[in-house]
Amino acid sequence: MILPEHREALLAAIPNRDSRPIWAIADGRYGMDRTRPAGERWQLSRTPWWKQPLDDFRDDNVREIVIMAGSQCSKTAGMLVALAWAVKNCPAPMLWITGNDDLAKDASQERVTPTLERCPDSAPLLLNNRLDKTTWKIRCKTCTVDIAGAQSSTALEQNPYRFVFGDEVRQWPTGSLQKVEKRQRSFGDAKRCFFSTPMLKGDEFHQRYLAGTQCEWVWPCMKCGAENKLEWKALVYEHTASDGMDAIAGPVIRCSCGVYHPDSPTIRRHIIERGHWQAQNPSPQVGVVSYHWNALLPPWVRWADLVAEWKQANDHLKRGNPEPLKVFVCETLGEPWEEREIEADPKALNDRRGEYDRGDAWEGLLTRADGAAARFLAADVQQDVIYWRCRLFGKDGESRGHGWGRCFTFAELDTEAKRLGVPPYFVGVDSGYRTTEVYRACAQYGWKAMKGEDKQEFIVDEPGVGRVRRCWNRSQADPHAGTAQAGRVIVPLYLFADAAMQDMLALHMAGKAGSWSYERDAGSDYVAQLLSEEKRPDPKTGKVEWHRIRRANHLRDCEKMVLVLAIASGVLRA
Ligand SMILES: [Zn+2]
Numbered sequence: 001m002i003l004p005e006h007r008e009a010l011l012a013a014i015p016n017r018d019s020r021p022i023w024a025i026a027d028g029r030y031g032m033d034r035t036r037p038a039g040e041r042w043q044l045s046r047t048p049w050w051k052q053p054l055d056d057f058r059d060d061n062v063r064e065i066v067i068m069a070g071s072q073c074s075k076t077a078g079m080l081v082a083l084a085w086a087v088k089n090c091p092a093p094m095l096w097i098t099g100n101d102d103l104a105k106d107a108s109q110e111r112v113t114p115t116l117e118r119c120p121d122s123a124p125l126l127l128n129n130r131l132d133k134t135t136w137k138i139r140c141k142t143c144t145v146d147i148a149g150a151q152s153s154t155a156l157e158q159n160p161y162r163f164v165f166g167d168e169v170r171q172w173p174t175g176s177l178q179k180v181e182k183r184q185r186s187f188g189d190a191k192r193c194f195f196s197t198p199m200l201k202g203d204e205f206h207q208r209y210l211a212g213t214q215c216e217w218v219w220p221c222m223k224c225g226a227e228n229k230l231e232w233k234a235l236v237y238e239h240t241a242s243d244g245m246d247a248i249a250g251p252v253i254r255c256s257c258g259v260y261h262p263d264s265p266t267i268r269r270h271i272i273e274r275g276h277w278q279a280q281n282p283s284p285q286v287g288v289v290s291y292h293w294n295a296l297l298p299p300w301v302r303w304a305d306l307v308a309e310w311k312q313a314n315d316h317l318k319r320g321n322p323e324p325l326k327v328f329v330c331e332t333l334g335e336p337w338e339e340r341e342i343e344a345d346p347k348a349l350n351d352r353r354g355e356y357d358r359g360d361a362w363e364g365l366l367t368r369a370d371g372a373a374a375r376f377l378a379a380d381v382q383q384d385v386i387y388w389r390c391r392l393f394g395k396d397g398e399s400r401g402h403g404w405g406r407c408f409t410f411a412e413l414d415t416e417a418k419r420l421g422v423p424p425y426f427v428g429v430d431s432g433y434r435t436t437e438v439y440r441a442c443a444q445y446g447w448k449a450m451k452g453e454d455k456q457e458f459i460v461d462e463p464g465v466g467r468v469r470r471c472w473n474r475s476q477a478d479p480h481a482g483t484a485q486a487g488r489v490i491v492p493l494y495l496f497a498d499a500a501m502q503d504m505l506a507l508h509m510a511g512k513a514g515s516w517s518y519e520r521d522a523g524s525d526y527v528a529q530l531l532s533e534e535k536r537p538d539p540k541t542g543k544v545e546w547h548r549i550r551r552a553n554h555l556r557d558c559e560k561m562v563l564v565l566a567i568a569s570g571v572l573r574a
Pocket of ligand 1: 221224257
């Protein structure tokens with residue numbers, strides 16, 4: 001640990017300590033990370049909204065900087081500038097910590113190390129011995145920068161850090177933010193920065209944002225000078241003949257004085273150059289500043305592209321998949337996804353009752369490009385009984401129940417699936433219970449094993465697409481693990497984010513996603529099982545969560561897994 005008097009001595013030993021603002025020091029001089037070309041310099045004029053957060057970084061009264069912004073909105077670049085500046089001007093133990101080890105490796109190789117190497121202030125201080133520069137630790141003459149992933153790291157338990165740069169906070173395990181605070185207590189002048197796209201309203205990251213100043217970007221109207229907040233709902237993109245906007249192509253922001261601000265280079269420059277931060281929180285926690293911005297702000301993002309993304313996401317919702325809308329809200333608008341309370345509502349469910357009976361043929365049944373009919377069956381395995389549910393999907397997210405029941409053996413389940421015409425690869429069996437037996441049945445019959453996990457999303461590298469967030473992921477399982485036959489067979493294992501799938505099923509059951517219905521002859525037992533869970537605040541923690549209110553929820557679990565199968569097969573995205 002460095003005592004304050006030692007640090008002062010250390011600082012005094014550094015020649016030419018620069019007293020200008022960080023942004024002035026970095027402007028046109030600091031190199032950028034590997035997402036930018038090697039010769040490119042950080043320019044304040046490109047992202048002038050970074051001026052105030054960088055001033056906060058130097059301000060001893062500010063202890064915590066929270067940045068909640070969309071992806072591709074330059075929310076990390078400014079933090080890298082602060083890091084490079086601190087290595088020279090405020091040397092002290094530093095930690096760059098992100099969601100998990102994979103993200104940390106990326107951050108180290110693509111962002112932190114290249115930035116320090118490309119900055120004239122930090123580059124000469126780097127020790128270039130192989131052992132001094134690893135993925136997890138960068139040693140400088142003045143200090144050490146540790147890099148870690150919050151999900152697996154013990155960094156937060158071990159070393160005290162004066163500066164903590166917390167990236168992708170939405171991915172951090174519960175309680176990590178408090179750990180950061182605790183670890184910094186030995187530094188009277190500690191500073192922590194949390195910057196991330198948000199996830200859920202009211203989660204830990206969002207709460208830190210709410211505790212702070214909640215600064216939003218405001219900018220003056222070109223005509224009347226009134227200040228407008230840069231928010232999504234201000235964007236007008238549907239033009240009608242009568243509103244006098246025929247001459248203007250593309251989306252506009254309309255001031256209350258009636259003037260339209262289209263997406264022109266002049267207006268986009270005006271918004272970032274003449275705009276400023278405005279705190280929305282009249283009583284922030286002392287020492288905590290927070291900022292929110294969305295993809296409307298960076299001039300390199302076209303508003304028309306955002307409108308297209310928004311329309312597409314809503315189209316997906318209509319066709320049964322709410323996930324793109326959630327991604328749009330969190331990743332593009334930089335706003336947390338609303339955690340709604342959802343009652344088990346018998347009346348609303350009754351509205352979804354169809355005009356057909358179980359087993360009825362359906363002309364609307366969709367056939368996938370490879371000829372597979374969109375018939376799905378999911379099974380919930382109990383101690384001595386197996387519950388199953390079959391569902392058919394049509395065009396545009398329409399789906400119909402096609403039977404449900406109970407059986408006692410996997411052979412009987414196979415018979416039911418065949419009777420209903422469900423291809424084996426569209427059969428999913430929950431493997432949370434009697435796991436090995438389920439794996440072996442999947443290997444025998446060609447089914448998919450399934451398992452719900454207690455998380456909100458998976459980060460998945462999709463070939464040709466890149467890193468995406470979604471509510472399910474492919475994995476695999478070995479039915480003979482631990483035996484002499486291990487490694488000979490693998491079965492597909494589909495993992496899903498349970499709470500996210502609960503939400504998605506609720507949207508379908510409420511008629512708000514796709515066009516979901518169930519059989520006219522469905523009895524009270526089916527209905528009761530569908531209404532077996534509701535979402536409400538936990539009396540102890542206040543966190544809005546799903547709670548089971550009836551013991552039997554098997555058919556509900558099956559419906560949830562059917563949706564996972566339909567999404568994973570591409571049918572619900574079609
Ligand atoms: Zn105006």
